[in-house]
Amino acid sequence: EDKVVQSPLSLVVHEGDTVTLNCSYEVTNFRSLLWYKQEKKAPTFLFMLTSSGIEKKSGRLSSILDKKELFSILNITATQTGDSAIYLCARGTNAGKSTFGDGTTLTVKP
């Protein structure tokens, strides 16, 4: 089964905190692991990971993939209220499709 499991499902933190979001996936036809941020409507792309152990970074956000243990994490340091969103993890396959997890809803309080 093409499963992507994200944890936690929701998280409430205060500004300045650091958060770690988790994503585990099934290995069948795996090609890439993608992270998206969904604020109000359309998800927007954050990272695509294909190789183990190589961290991708964009400002306060970073992500890494472990292909042996079949998981990825998304870190956000010094959180701001603008980071409040649903963070979606997706597994890209050789067929060009993506399977999405249920997302982690992050709420950052001032």
Add this chain to the structure above:
Amino acid sequence: SQTIHQWPATLVQPVGSPLSLECTVEGTSNPNLYWYRQAAGRGLQLLFYSVGIGQISSEVPQNLSASRPQDRQFILSSKKLLLSDSGFYLCAWAGGGGTDTQYFGPGTRLTVL
């Protein structure tokens, strides 16, 4: 640059009525196109995807159908809506030839009453 359009933004329809949602992409050729549905508090469920004109793959059996009459146009339809068709519908595109990153339209909020 590439842009993706989806309309309408919101729709309220009675049970049993037909549905047509449209998605168009600009600034790219031969994209992969996708229709997703998102239930409240859930991730994205892939409904249909297309790698070319007239080529549609259905992911889940359901009350919906999709068509791709032109390279950059993707249409989601139903002949008779069910209550369970309510949800947030997202169209997305990706570059053809194995690009996994998808770019999403603004979505359509469908409520079936």
